[in-house]
Amino acid sequence: MLPALASRLGRWNGAMHAALPAATQGLGFHVNSSGNPTNYEEEEEVPPYSPALQHPAYVVRKTGVDILHDPWCNKGSAFPKSERDRLGLRGLLPPRSLTMELQAARFMEDYYQPRELIPPEDVKLGGVTSAMARRWKLLQELQDRNETLFYRVLVDNFTEMAPIIYTPTVGWVCVNYHKLYRRPRGMYFSAADRGDMLAMAYNWPQQDVQAIVVTDGSRILGLGDLGVNGLGIPIGKLDLYCAAAGFSPSKVLPVVIDVGTNNEALRNDPHYVGLRIPRITGPEYFAIIDEFVSAVMARWPSAVLQFEDFSINHAVPLLERYRKHHLVFNDDIQGTAATALAGLYGALRVMGLPPAALGQQRIVCVGAGSAGMGVVKMIASGMEKQQGLSPKQAADRFHVIDAHGLITSARTGIADFARPFARTDPTHEGEDLLSVVKRVKPTILLGLAGAGRLFTEEVLEAMNKGCPSQRPIIFPMSNPTSRMECTAEDAMRVTQGRAIFASGSPQPPVTLASGRQVAVSQCNNMYIFPGIALGAYLGQTRIITDRMLMAAAEELPRLIPQEELERGLVYPKLSKIRDISVSIATAVANAAGDEGRLRGRMREKYAQGDEALRAYIASSMFYPNYSALVHVPHGIGE
Numbered sequence: 001m002l003p004a005l006a007s008r009l010g011r012w013n014g015a016m017h018a019a020l021p022a023a024t025q026g027l028g029f030h031v032n033s034s035g036n037p038t039n040y041e042e043e044e045e046v047p048p049y050s051p052a053l054q055h056p057a058y059v060v061r062k063t064g065v066d067i068l069h070d071p072w073c074n075k076g077s078a079f080p081k082s083e084r085d086r087l088g089l090r091g092l093l094p095p096r097s098l099t100m101e102l103q104a105a106r107f108m109e110d111y112y113q114p115r116e117l118i119p120p121e122d123v124k125l126g127g128v129t130s131a132m133a134r135r136w137k138l139l140q141e142l143q144d145r146n147e148t149l150f151y152r153v154l155v156d157n158f159t160e161m162a163p164i165i166y167t168p169t170v171g172w173v174c175v176n177y178h179k180l181y182r183r184p185r186g187m188y189f190s191a192a193d194r195g196d197m198l199a200m201a202y203n204w205p206q207q208d209v210q211a212i213v214v215t216d217g218s219r220i221l222g223l224g225d226l227g228v229n230g231l232g233i234p235i236g237k238l239d240l241y242c243a244a245a246g247f248s249p250s251k252v253l254p255v256v257i258d259v260g261t262n263n264e265a266l267r268n269d270p271h272y273v274g275l276r277i278p279r280i281t282g283p284e285y286f287a288i289i290d291e292f293v294s295a296v297m298a299r300w301p302s303a304v305l306q307f308e309d310f311s312i313n314h315a316v317p318l319l320e321r322y323r324k325h326h327l328v329f330n331d332d333i334q335g336t337a338a339t340a341l342a343g344l345y346g347a348l349r350v351m352g353l354p355p356a357a358l359g360q361q362r363i364v365c366v367g368a369g370s371a372g373m374g375v376v377k378m379i380a381s382g383m384e385k386q387q388g389l390s391p392k393q394a395a396d397r398f399h400v401i402d403a404h405g406l407i408t409s410a411r412t413g414i415a416d417f418a419r420p421f422a423r424t425d426p427t428h429e430g431e432d433l434l435s436v437v438k439r440v441k442p443t444i445l446l447g448l449a450g451a452g453r454l455f456t457e458e459v460l461e462a463m464n465k466g467c468p469s470q471r472p473i474i475f476p477m478s479n480p481t482s483r484m485e486c487t488a489e490d491a492m493r494v495t496q497g498r499a500i501f502a503s504g505s506p507q508p509p510v511t512l513a514s515g516r517q518v519a520v521s522q523c524n525n526m527y528i529f530p531g532i533a534l535g536a537y538l539g540q541t542r543i544i545t546d547r548m549l550m551a552a553a554e555e556l557p558r559l560i561p562q563e564e565l566e567r568g569l570v571y572p573k574l575s576k577i578r579d580i581s582v583s584i585a586t587a588v589a590n591a592a593g594d595e596g597r598l599r600g601r602m603r604e605k606y607a608q609g610d611e612a613l614r615a616y617i618a619s620s621m622f623y624p625n626y627s628a629l630v631h632v633p634h635g636i637g638e
């Protein structure tokens, strides 16, 4: 059926191709290098067939300039001559046809050219330099004109570019989104669209959407309420879905739901593109989100829906509202939790300790919001699972601090999710971080407050002193860099390189006064959410369970090579992100299979074992290569 082939469906059909060589080889044929069977012996070497290397064709209905203006089809100067002929491109492009590799090299030359294009006052979000902002703009322009090349350079340069398309630069992008806005990307649903959302979902041109990331812009990283400017986050997250987990760019949908903003400066900014009203709350808010969820689930019932950067008052109730019925997860609560637990298992491995040693740790967590409490709850589950602690025994290992200090049973208005972790001694209510660290002598210090440098020199000093028998584990996880609780340089200097360190946004390695260089890790949910979504989507698991998330957390530290553990790294290298995502997806799918939740091909593969499951997942991933474009006029095969 031709329409089914249209719009890059072919990019997902690696598994389909895998049947070909098995069939030909099964008949006793040899396969020559052009893929044709022959019935005589050839001298030349026959390379192994690799479905991942196939470049399937896909059908387009347009020709000429319409192709060049479509970033999903455009190849810029790389259209081969045959395609220029059949797509009506002759004369519309310079005559020489370049390779994708040459195009990528040309882009990278420009990318690395030091040029200051933005005024210095824009560079006030720590960690985002004008060079980074310029690189974001270059990548954005590339994505707007040639998506395939954009994803190719992103996949090939993931470690370098993740901080540009994602944290910290994406924080700067969101703050300035209304000024940077050039072309539409993703969808906007607003309070003014009540009653029309299902119809609006049909305005999106893609019939097959596999992953949606939605925000209401209410808590963007640690930068607060940024209204519709928050759309930059779903865009960045989905770029990671495509680059890191092989979702096809044409099958992902970034969304912002505009229910107003309490950010007055933004609301009064003449260039702001969202509704200029205070945030809607209460039943009306939930009715809007319900309508949105029903609309997208009705149009794309197989899609995974990721909730991102919702403020705490809505993040938890929304997750509870949908998680038992729909293929949804909240990245800040669940993805972050799995990532942090994985990093702690990694830190234990660095010290040569087993996962069960988690239950002996004393943990101080600063920040009791959606991320902080998600992390605390999951670490407690890890302790219960690994060491058989009761929930109460596990909770006793934690001291949780929020903007009002240490949370104890004396706190009034304590949130349900924080209550189990409130300290039982009311005399310490509201105690400040430094006093808590001095008194409790934590072995693990987590920062998820989004309030900047709370891990002061004194706090780090006290942490180091109170932790003589093992290396202090220090994870300032807030984003972007300006909101992190401390820098790697601070932590390593004060602890003389003893700390095992991971931060939410990337940090350079640190050179100590002695000249020794220490490696640092990045503790960011990007290690986990692409793989969770991939496993859950391919397996059509209907819901995402705690067991699936725990499987992801346990898998990640297994992927750190010994040599990296010896350097103190608690996560595998980001350059391996696609392999990491395959492993996470496989672990998630295995857990779902154990629970009887897999459907279709994934269920078959699960029955065949880990290798088959893994191979199937890997073969289903999009890899950015130019496909041959075949023009089929409207009316034929539609």
Ligand SMILES: NC(=O)C1=CN([C@@H]2O[C@H](COP(=O)(O)OP(=O)(O)OC[C@H]3O[C@@H](n4cnc5c(N)ncnc54)[C@H](O)[C@@H]3O)[C@@H](O)[C@H]2O)C=CC1
Binding pocket: 219, 220, 221, 222, 223, 311, 312, 331, 332, 336, 339, 366, 367, 368, 369, 370, 371, 372, 373, 401, 402, 403, 404, 405, 447, 448, 449, 450, 451, 454, 477, 478, 479, 480, 483, 503, 504, 505, 523, 524, 525, 526
């Ligand atoms: N590294 C990662 O993968 C992730 C990092 N985060 C980061 O975590 C931070 C918090 O996110 P959410 O929990 O969703 O925010 P939230 O707004 O729900 O919670 C913030 C918490 O920090 C507390 N807090 C604020 N100021 C404080 C202070 N001066 N001292 C002590 N506590 C203070 C608040 O009382 C609240 O409990 C953000 O910066 C976000 O970027 C969030 C998700 C993933």
Ligand SMILES: CC(=O)C(=O)O
Binding pocket: 167, 220, 221, 222, 309, 331, 332, 478, 479, 504, 524, 525
């Ligand atoms: C990383 C992330 O999801 C956050 O900072 O909100």
Ligand SMILES: [Mg+2]
Binding pocket: 221, 308, 309, 331, 332
């Ligand atoms: Mg987030």
